[in-house]
Amino acid sequence: MRQMIMGNWKMHGLRGRGSELATEIADAIGPVVAQRDVVLAPPFTLTALIAPILQSTGIGLGAQDCHAEAEGAYTGDISAPMLTDLGVRHVLLGHSERREHHHEDNALIRRKAVTAQKFGLCPVICVGESATQKRDGQAEAWLTRQIVECLPRSFQGIVAYEPIWAIGTGKAATEQDIESRMTLIHEVLRRHLETDDKTPRVLYGGSVKPEDAASILAVSGVGGVLVGGASLSAESFLGIAKAGLSSAS
């Protein structure tokens, strides 16, 4: 399977730096990436600015969240059709930072996923255990529950495994840890989904850096990486993207 590299810029970037970063990435790999193997998810304020920069390249445009409703009196929110209107194809849902700071629960994330799918977006559902859950041996039960409760049985999207304890720490999970979680996640997906293809792509996220990207991408069950901090520099993001492209068969 070809590997997918998705950059989550989180709440970083003003227009100048955002367009510069997107342009550097587009110039370097835009012509060689297949359609949407590489996706950039800038903050909402940069979406319309970056859309034309990526338009004639193979790089996809992503977003970091959307509302569960298509429209309505929801001050400050952004809907799925607003995103597709701008050319967005992938939307992150249920990132641990939104679960923590916006109190998003599995039921809400599931409603968002259904709406995203309905409007033609590919939902990228984030799951992952905390350090305490890992220490207490609760990680597998937690991940299973997150998948079962967040993904509709008709799910046609991507799952991102992002252990909370690895995000922003500079220390990615070990290959052994990632492999065992991938085995569990794929097994739960096979049992849970009622789609023809019960093997959605599963990404790993959490302190991915250029120097360890190739070994993470080689772990069985990994279908790509979701990159936070290292996606904010063209050099480091391109290093990771090139590892993904060279692993493609």
Ligand SMILES: O=C(CO)COP(=O)(O)O
């Ligand atoms: O949360 C992440 C991507 O969604 C991972 O962030 P870091 O790569 O900065 O650890």
